[in-house]
Amino acid sequence: MEVYHLYSGGKDSSLAAWILERMGYDVKLVTISFGLLDNWRHAKETAERLGFEHQVLYLPRDTLKKAAEMCIQDGHPNNAIQFIHERALEAVAKIADRISDGTRRDDRVPFLDLPKTRSLEDRFSVAYIRPLLGLGYKTIRELTEMLFIVKIRESEELQKADYEVELRYLLREKGIDPLGIFPRRHYQSRVLGWKTEETR
Amino acid sequence: MEVYHLYSGGKDSSLAAWILERMGYDVKLVTISFGLLDNWRHAKETAERLGFEHQVLYLPRDTLKKAAEMCIQDGHPNNAIQFIHERALEAVAKIADRISDGTRRDDRVPFLDLPKTRSLEDRFSVAYIRPLLGLGYKTIRELTEMLFIVKIRESEELQKADYEVELRYLLREKGIDPLGIFPRRHYQSRVLGWKTEETR
Numbered sequence: 244m245e246v247y248h249l250y251s252g253g254k255d256s257s258l259a260a261w262i263l264e265r266m267g268y269d270v271k272l273v274t275i276s277f278g279l280l281d282n283w284r285h286a287k288e289t290a291e292r293l294g295f296e297h298q299v300l301y302l303p304r305d306t307l308k309k310a311a312e313m314c315i316q317d318g319h320p321n322n323a324i325q326f327i328h329e330r331a332l333e334a335v336a337k338i339a340d341r342i343s344d345g346t347r348r349d350d351r352v353p354f355l356d357l358p359k360t361r362s363l364e365d366r367f368s369v370a371y372i373r374p375l376l377g378l379g380y381k382t383i384r385e386l387t388e389m390l391f392i393v394k395i396r397e398s399e400e401l402q403k404a405d406y407e408v409e410l411r412y413l414l415r416e417k418g419i420d421p422l423g424i425f426p427r428r429h430y431q432s433r434v435l436g437w438k439t440e441e442t443r
Numbered sequence: 444m445e446v447y448h449l450y451s452g453g454k455d456s457s458l459a460a461w462i463l464e465r466m467g468y469d470v471k472l473v474t475i476s477f478g479l480l481d482n483w484r485h486a487k488e489t490a491e492r493l494g495f496e497h498q499v500l501y502l503p504r505d506t507l508k509k510a511a512e513m514c515i516q517d518g519h520p521n522n523a524i525q526f527i528h529e530r531a532l533e534a535v536a537k538i539a540d541r542i543s544d545g546t547r548r549d550d551r552v553p554f555l556d557l558p559k560t561r562s563l564e565d566r567f568s569v570a571y572i573r574p575l576l577g578l579g580y581k582t583i584r585e586l587t588e589m590l591f592i593v594k595i596r597e598s599e600e601l602q603k604a605d606y607e608v609e610l611r612y613l614l615r616e617k618g619i620d621p622l623g624i625f626p627r628r629h630y631q632s633r634v635l636g637w638k639t640e641e642t643r
Contacts, residue, residue, distance in 0.1 A: 244585070265465040266586070341582070348557070348576070357548070360579070370581040376548070377573030379564060382541070385444070386466070 245269045246372060247339035249331055250297070251405040252286035254387045254432040255375060256345035260295060261390060262374035263343060271339075272297040275331045277307040279409045285433065286404035292436040300338075306330050310406075311413045314424050320410065321352045327406045328353030329363075336367035343372040349380055392435040403433045445469045446572060447539035449531055450497070451605040452486035454587045454632040455575060456545035460495060461590060462574035463543060471539075472497040475531045477507040479609045485633065486604035492636040500538075506530050510606075511613045514624050520610065521552045527606045528553030529563075536567035543572040549580055592635040603633045 246263055250256045250272035263270045272295045274286040283299045290297035310323035317323070328344075332355070335342045346354055355363065355371075364371050375383060387393060411421040446463055450456045450472035463470045472495045474486040483499045490497035510523035517523070528544075532555070535542045546554055555563065555571075564571050575583060587593060611621040 244589075262462075262466060266462060267589075348560070360548070364579060364581070370579055370585075372579075372582050373577030376577030377575065379560070379570055379572075381564070381570040382572050385570075389444075389467075 244341065245271060245339065246341040246343050247271050247273050247335045249328075249335060249342070249344040250274050250286055250290060250295075251345075252289035252403055252433050253345070253405065254391060254393050254434050255347060255383070257289065257293065257391060257434040258383060258387055259343060259345035259374040260293070263372070264295075266374075268341070270295055273300050273335055274298075274404050275327075275334075275406065276301055276404075277304050277409050279304070279307065280412055282408045283404045289434050289436075293434070300331075300334055302327075302330055302334055307409060307413055310410055311417065314410065314414060315417075315419060318424060320407070320425050323410060324406060325352045325354070327410070329355070329359075331406075332363055332371070333367065336363060336369040336371075339369065341370045341372060343374065345375055346373050347375045347380075347383060348378060390438060392438055394433045394435055395430055396433075403431060405431070407431075444541065445471060445539065446541040446543050447471050447473050447535045449528075449535060449542070449544040450474050450486055450490060450495075451545075452489035452603055452633055453545070453605065454591060454593050454634050455547060455583070457489065457493065457591060457634040458583060458587055459543060459545035459574040460493070463572070464495075466574075468541070470495055473500050473535055474498075474604050475527075475534075475606065476501055476604075477504050477609050479504070479507065480612055482608045483604045489634050489636075493634070500531075500534055502527075502530055502534055507609060507613055510610055511617065514610065514614060515617075515619060518624060520607070520625055523610060524606060525552045525554070527610070529555070529559075531606075532563055532571070533567065536563060536569040536571075539569065541570045541572060543574065545575055546573050547575045547580075547583060548578060590638060592638055594633045594635055595630055596633075603631060605631070607631075 246268045248260050260270050272290045274283040276283045276299050287297050310327050313323040314320050414421045446468045448460050460470050472490045474483040476483045476499050487497050510527050513523040514520050614621045
């Protein structure tokens with residue numbers, strides 16, 4: 244049972260990957276890139292440390308451009324992040340029978356509601372699995388602390404492999420300060436490896 | 444990490460229990476009874492076959508009476524089942540730090556929406572875990588077929604341990620035909636055991 248799992252190297256997508264593996268899935272990690280930066284390397288590095296197979300899936304540059312325009316028009320990144328995530332799921336759905344991601348119960352974006360979820364599954368004949376959807380922040384924190392060595396920094400500082408990094412970069416290229424669009428205190432996490440007996 | 448898991452012996456709550464165990468939880472199965480029938484024995488039997496710890500938790504008879512009145516007033520069992528499930532979760536939340544159930548993404552009842560979920564967690568300082576919430580029917584079917592020997596019958600025929608059985612019984616005692624209230628073709632499942640190499 245192969246599943247293609249959207250992966251950023253963060254703790255949510257790492258925890259979801261771990262659950263999928265525990266459920267018996269053959270987990271293939273997929274990191275999205277627009278080819279603008281090579282920040283997908285951070286996800287690859289974490290994937291390797293955790294022992295998962297990893298690949299990069301390139302989305303059209305136009306998708307990122309459209310997302311940047313949405314950011315500028317809205318003054319916040321929510322719709323843009325949602326837009327990219329939906330295109331990412333569709334791109335993975337084209338190459339797989341089972342797809343998954345690390346979206347959580349308490350997430351607002353990116354998040355597919357029930358009609359969008361069913362539409363995705365029907366349009367691509369795919370099963371969409373979200374291992375964290377039934378888990379609250381307490382449960383996710385407890386499992387994450389048990390499993391991973393995690394580094395937490397503000398978004399702007401941390402080198403990681405989510406959509407935000409290339410989106411911020413493109414905005415800066417257009418002469419727009421991402422700090423006026425992205426919330427200031429948006430902490431991001433990156434997983435550095437499994438906890439062992441010594442580091443627990 | 445102990446979790447108290449609401450358990451009927453059906454395939455959904457069995458699958459959820461299996462996922463919880465795979466995630467490293469110490470799973471305690473709990474079957475609700477109103478003390479009217481001993482149909483909880485079917486859940487206990489399945490729990491033993493699967494190798495899980497099991498206990499019965501009795502809810503007040505008044506809760507079942509109120510649910511029966513809701514059935515009669517509504518002409519369908521949805522609100523009554525939802526009402527019982529919420530009381531069941533609250534009763535388990537009183538004795539545990541982590542609670543769970545087998546509710547699915549595609550379920551309408553019983554189902555706690557996000558505000559109700561957070562209210563339950565806050566009122567009882569509990570983590571509410573739903574391993575099947577991020578899984579669609581395809582995924583659940585695939586995993587269930589891989590793991591369990593399942594018996595499927597119409598609700599009225601199958602001896603099992605969900606709320607419906609005592610609710611139907613109480614309605615019949617009041618001279619009301621449950622077939623006028625419960626949907627006719629409501630198939631229910633009961634897990635008989637793990638699949639082995641021979642039965643797979």
